[in-house]
Amino acid sequence: MNITQLSKISFLNSIQDLCILFVYITQLSSISILYSIQDVCILFAVIVVFLLFFNTYIFQAGLVNILIEKFKVAIGITFIYFGLNVGLHVWEMTLRWDEPNLYIWGTPGFIPLFVIQRTGAVLYYYFKTFIQKTSTRCNF
Template sequence: MQVERYRPILYLQYFLLLIDIVMNSFIEMLRFENVILLVLFVIQDVCIIFAVIVVFLLFFNTYIFQAGLVNILINKFKVGIMVTFAYFGLNVGLHVWEMTLRWDEPNKYIWETNGFIPVFVIQRTGAVLYYYFYKRTALKLGDPRFYQDSDWIRKEFDKRR
């Protein structure tokens, strides 16, 4: 892929990561109204879905995918894909639980609820892993080797046969 074509996509991916980072960092300060919190949670989850869609659109654009060598592509990026889906699951689970605890009283102190703190910590740790692996995947997909026929693709294909 040409640099001029890939740069806006990379900026979009970084923007989606930035939205997630900002939401994880500051969403707790906007808990005074349930509807605002719910909308922000939905925006955060939709941004993660858009980030996944962008990655898969980039997958579909590669020479490897168009040549039918999807296994090579999946094996190269399976950790990033799995971390992204795990983080999305953790995010949705934490959001549902937090909204369930806060719905009647938005300013209620929920940190004493059994199990909430460990899930919160796991979700935030998963966020760091998600940021790392998503950014790594985004940068790797900018490699021109994925968009043209080359010797390493042929070697990978020969290994698979």
């Protein structure tokens, strides 16, 4: 993932809160589509990383433990971020579906989940860059 892709995804994460301000019933489906696209892109990124793992000499030689040990933090953060992302999106859409102009920030537990998800996003994008920078050492 290069800087351009990272900035586009960061822009999407930032602009979604501004889009919510102008939401009506007809636009709720478009925001749910954006959320779904974002979640599917994370899944595709995980699939690509595992496909790259399968093509390494280390994996083909049967030394899978080395790859898992080296990238377990990055893979774990990816799955945690995906879970937080889906959880936040589902909760936000269930809160806004019947009343699009509802003030959701007063909902107990929503702000902590939002902060944890955004912190997870920073870690996720950091470790995606880490995988990209170290990929030449693993012969991807």
